[in-house]
Amino acid sequence: MQVSTAVATPSPRSTRARDKLMHTAERLYAEHGFANVSIRMISEAAGQRNKSAVQYHFSTRDELIQAILARHAAAIDEHRIPMVAALEASGEVSLRRWITCILTPHIEHHIELGTPSWYGRFLAQAVVEPSLREHATQASMRTPSFQRLEKLWPPRQDRDPDLSAQYRAMIRLLVVHMCAELEGDLASGLVAVADAEQSWRRLGEHLITAVCGLSTALLEISEP
Incomplete structure (x- = not known):
């Protein structure tokens, strides 16, 4: 049988x-x-x-949380795939364009979620929860678009592994908590809903500039 x-x-x-x-x-x-x-x-x-x-x-609770993280990661990946494809086709990868491909999909996803939304504040909880931190950080990094992006121009990590880990943690906390703060301000009315898209795009530009600065200062990455 x-x-x-x-x-x-x-x-x-x-x-x-x-x-x-x-x-x-x-x-x-x-x-x-x-x-x-x-x-x-x-x-x-x-x-x-x-x-x-x-x-x-x-x-389990953790399986539920992991499913939520995976769903958002997949949505962010949809935004990043065409950006990475365009970067690959251009044959010219600069620091700012590379970082833009990392961060802008997150911003576009927040805009797509609308107001009110909860993902930013949810993710801020996950990245500081010891049992969930690794999964939260890896959810997006394991997506196809992010893996393609890392092959294009990864940061220099051979010189000091501890510094590289701290660099990634700084970026993660900066991006996650700034997004959570704006999401909270929109939910509470501190930022007008009518200004939501403009506010997200402005935050995105500022985060790109800040991460470029961190990359240059800490890992000595400069424009090729």
Whole structure:
């Protein structure tokens, strides 16, 4: 007797429930922090009668968080792929263009999310959570577009591995927390929703300039 190994396709109802749980968890974690949100709270806020709905769809809290991170990473990758392709085709890679390909997709994704959004503040929680930090940092770095980008012109890391690690951490914290701050200001009304896109693009330009400065100062990367 032959046993089928096909994986069942989730039903539309199951997919909707999973999406609702992810969206609700992202919002609650962003607003209250990981330590103050229980699995049961997420199920209740998502309107699930089954209090074990999160465990059914994701098994554990960390698996739920990783699924949220992976979804955003995939969306950011869609923005970066054409930028990397254009950079590859140009045959001319400068420091600012390379860093622009790293950062601009994040900014475009924030704009695409609209206001209110919670991803920025959610990610800010994840990058400082010891059990999630590595996954949070690797979620985007493992995407196809980022791996292609690293091959074009990676920063010099052969001289001082500790410095290289600190450099990456500085960039990560700068970008993540500045995005979280703007997202929070938009949500609270400190920045007008009508100015959201302009504010995100201005932040993006400032972050690109700041990271160029860090690259030049710390790793002695300059324009080729």
